[in-house]
Each structure stands twice: as structure tokens, then as C-alpha cells.
Amino acid sequence: MTESIVLERLSPARGDHASVSSLIRQRVYILPTRPGFLLCVAMFTMLLGAVNYNNSMAYILTFLLVSVFMVCMLHTYRNLAGLVISGAKVKPVFAGEMAGFPVIIDNRDGTPCPALKLVCHPSRKAKRAAQQSYQPVMVNLQASQWQQVEIPAPTINRGLLPLERVIISSCFPLGLFRAWSYIHLEEQCVVYPKPAGIDQFPAPVAAQEQGQEGVKSGANDFAGFRQYHPGDSIRNIAWKALAREQPLLVKRFSGDGSHTLMLAWEDVGHLPDIELRLSQLCRWILLAENQGWIYGLEIPGFQIDPAQGTLHKNRCLEALARYGIHHAD
Known part of the structure; x- marks a missing residue:
């Protein structure tokens, strides 16, 4: 098994080194989605109207939506924070086949982590060479559960195919925020040459x-x-x-x-x-x-x-x- 990665709830402290199972502290990023931005604009408009007309019901509705907005942000962030990501042995494939990079996601928290999405994010050069889209993988984890998934990646030529940067993200629960983190696992797939040619053997x-x-x-x-x-x-x-x-x-x-x-x-x-x-x-x-x-x-x-x-x-x-x-x- 290759190195493991833990998605930490706090920003990594300077000079802090992982000491257990080669854990590497990673940042979790979060931003509002398009519906989240629209809701922000709507709440700001409602707040201006409440201030202009001094309407108590408008204040209540605005602050209620702001509370839901903040709680949603917290749950989206917690859905990724604390996950432990590690790799496993990659099975060889022949050139032209889809390589599958196994990734183990371990939820060591006591709360479920639904609607996780993992997708390979290759470089522009690799993406142009593959001429295929990288399909995302959806994962739903229960409390204190781990699951192994395979991230598909197309192969073109024989050789050693490294695992490109993987993005794990989630928009749970309401889709108002998107939290994501970058995973860098030192995995590579051995790609055999594509069998071709005649069946007749050379002389023994x-x-x-x-x-x-x-x-x-x-x-x-x-x-x-x-x-x-x-x-x-x-x-x-x-x-x-x-x-x-x-x-x-x-x-x-x-x-x-x-x-x-x-x-x-x-x-x-x-x-x-x-x-x-x-x-x-x-x-x-x-x-x-x-x-x-x-x-x-x-x-x-x-x-x-x-x-x-x-x-x-x-x-x-x-x-x-x-x-x-x-x-x-």
C-alpha cells in the first residue's frame, strides 16, 4: 500500500510532520456553488429590503436563510475533513485498455460521509493524448466505514502510467457549497504492449x-x-x-x-x-x-x-x- 493522506479539519501547522502511517495533512477548500452565490444575492437583497422597510418578518426570514446557509457550509466542509485516503497495488493492463487505480477511502469519524466524488484531473498534455473524458466515481460512506474504489484512466501507449492528480469533492447536503481537496498518490500502472502480429512461433x-x-x-x-x-x-x-x-x-x-x-x-x-x-x-x-x-x-x-x-x-x-x-x- 502506498502513502496515506488525511484531509485535516484545520490548516496544517508549520513544521508539523505526520507520525502515524505516513499521514500527510492536506487542506480542504470550500466555495459557494452557483446556486449558493444566487442565494447570497437573494439574502443580501432581502436584507436591504428589511432595512429599508424596517420589516421584522423580512429580518426573521433573512436571518433564517443565513443560518441555513452557514450550517450548510459547515456540513459540506465536515463531509471531507478527516477522511484518510490511501492507495493500493495497481493491476497491469494492456495498451488501449482502461487502467484502474485503486483508492481506499477511510471514514474514521462517527458521522456518515455521503455524495463523495473522485475524479482524475490530468495535465492538459495527458488529456489531449488520451482523447477521452475521465469519468468520476461516486462514493457514499457510512460512519466508521472504509471503501475501495477504482479511478479509471485511459491508456494509449505501453510503459508506466502514473496516477495524475485526483480531486475529491462534495456538495452535500444542499448543493450550496462545494468542498474539495487534491490527492497526490505515488501510484503507477504497468501498461503492457498491445498484442499484435502473427501466431507462428520462431523455431524452438x-x-x-x-x-x-x-x-x-x-x-x-x-x-x-x-x-x-x-x-x-x-x-x-x-x-x-x-x-x-x-x-x-x-x-x-x-x-x-x-x-x-x-x-x-x-x-x-x-x-x-x-x-x-x-x-x-x-x-x-x-x-x-x-x-x-x-x-x-x-x-x-x-x-x-x-x-x-x-x-x-x-x-x-x-x-x-x-x-x-x-x-x-
């Missing part, structure tokens, strides 16, 4: 060495069992042994490792564009995983040894997403 390693067509891993003679390791293909799990309440085992075959698929940069060297090469490698990785191949990846400056399984697949796809991008691990 064994076929290249022996001059014959490769054979899929797992199609050779059974050679025993070994302990399960995270990332192993579920196709090779010994389910019968598991049903007999034995430890989780994986079937071994005599040909394991003899016919592996090494996806290399040279295999896509005929493609004119780097992104097209990455998309073709991405497609091969997905096909190899679905078909149970043992495969590795070799791109300039990075190599992943042959293996299989979900963790191995994600590692290969992330290597493609980060290719050519300078980042800090």
Missing part, C-alpha cells in the same frame, strides 16, 4: 540446434514428480496426488528443458518499428503461456531464462512494458 531452441521441428514441453515421457514452485503451470500439477492429501507436486517429463522457446529480439528484427516488435513478442508470450510452452525472453539489455507460469508471464510482459524506459526500481 532444440529445433534450431538439431534442424528439426520443435516439440511442446510436456509431450515427452513421464519422468517423476517434483515440489511445486510458484509460477508453475497448473497443467502439470499432479491433481491425483493432491486428492490423496499429499503435498502439491508437479509432473516432470524427460524432455523438460530440451525443447524451449527463446523469444529473442532478432526474431522480430524484420519489423520496422520498436513498438511493433514489442507487440509481436507480447503476442508470442501470451500464446506460449496458453499452450504450455517453456519460453524465455531476450531483448537488448535484458534476458529472462526459460520457464512457464503466471509469474513468469507477468515478468516477461513487464520487461516489454519497461523496455527503453528509465526508471527507479
Whole structure:
């Protein structure tokens, strides 16, 4: 989980540092909405009329509206003040899909916080590149309740997509005021290349060495069992042994490792564009995983040894997403 943010009721004191769960004090801003401004004009007009005509009923009505106005401002402000905002792990997506940034909103107060709106507020450059509107997310929190929501953001290119500034706002209860605050969470989504290209694999390693067509891993003679390791293909799990309440085992075959698929940069060297090469490698990785191949990846400056399984697949796809991008691990 990334850093948390608390929307403080008071302005942050100078030199005050957060000491619990990396809490960062944030200001909550509040201004009247358009109906609120119109009500202000109406109340001022009523006050002038009451003073001009010395009408007690006009005074009572004016002060009553002013009281409602002030109480509404207090409730709108309190609807945001004190909320604790934090992030969570972001799931990778493929280029062109909608990324979902999880945000956890924790209401530690004893009063409900309804009608909260969260929306991503990207830079002008990112907004023009996306050419899509950022949809808001509505949240209603009960007293002492937390909720996790996903803030959608469109993706265009592969790479690392950071979470832009998020605005949380509320016009509760009467819509006369709008309170808002800015959320800055250090979250980023890994965007894989968009799969594209042909389905035909390059020649497996064994076929290249022996001059014959490769054979899929797992199609050779059974050679025993070994302990399960995270990332192993579920196709090779010994389910019968598991049903007999034995430890989780994986079937071994005599040909394991003899016919592996090494996806290399040279295999896509005929493609004119780097992104097209990455998309073709991405497609091969997905096909190899679905078909149970043992495969590795070799791109300039990075190599992943042959293996299989979900963790191995994600590692290969992330290597493609980060290719050519300078980042800090």
C-alpha cells in the first residue's frame, strides 16, 4: 500500500510532520456553488429590503436563510475533513485498455460521509493524448466505514502510467457549497504492449540446434514428480496426488528443458518499428503461456531464462512494458 493522506479539519501547522502511517495533512477548500452565490444575492437583497422597510418578518426570514446557509457550509466542509485516503497495488493492463487505480477511502469519524466524488484531473498534455473524458466515481460512506474504489484512466501507449492528480469533492447536503481537496498518490500502472502480429512461433531452441521441428514441453515421457514452485503451470500439477492429501507436486517429463522457446529480439528484427516488435513478442508470450510452452525472453539489455507460469508471464510482459524506459526500481 502506498502513502496515506488525511484531509485535516484545520490548516496544517508549520513544521508539523505526520507520525502515524505516513499521514500527510492536506487542506480542504470550500466555495459557494452557483446556486449558493444566487442565494447570497437573494439574502443580501432581502436584507436591504428589511432595512429599508424596517420589516421584522423580512429580518426573521433573512436571518433564517443565513443560518441555513452557514450550517450548510459547515456540513459540506465536515463531509471531507478527516477522511484518510490511501492507495493500493495497481493491476497491469494492456495498451488501449482502461487502467484502474485503486483508492481506499477511510471514514474514521462517527458521522456518515455521503455524495463523495473522485475524479482524475490530468495535465492538459495527458488529456489531449488520451482523447477521452475521465469519468468520476461516486462514493457514499457510512460512519466508521472504509471503501475501495477504482479511478479509471485511459491508456494509449505501453510503459508506466502514473496516477495524475485526483480531486475529491462534495456538495452535500444542499448543493450550496462545494468542498474539495487534491490527492497526490505515488501510484503507477504497468501498461503492457498491445498484442499484435502473427501466431507462428520462431523455431524452438532444440529445433534450431538439431534442424528439426520443435516439440511442446510436456509431450515427452513421464519422468517423476517434483515440489511445486510458484509460477508453475497448473497443467502439470499432479491433481491425483493432491486428492490423496499429499503435498502439491508437479509432473516432470524427460524432455523438460530440451525443447524451449527463446523469444529473442532478432526474431522480430524484420519489423520496422520498436513498438511493433514489442507487440509481436507480447503476442508470442501470451500464446506460449496458453499452450504450455517453456519460453524465455531476450531483448537488448535484458534476458529472462526459460520457464512457464503466471509469474513468469507477468515478468516477461513487464520487461516489454519497461523496455527503453528509465526508471527507479
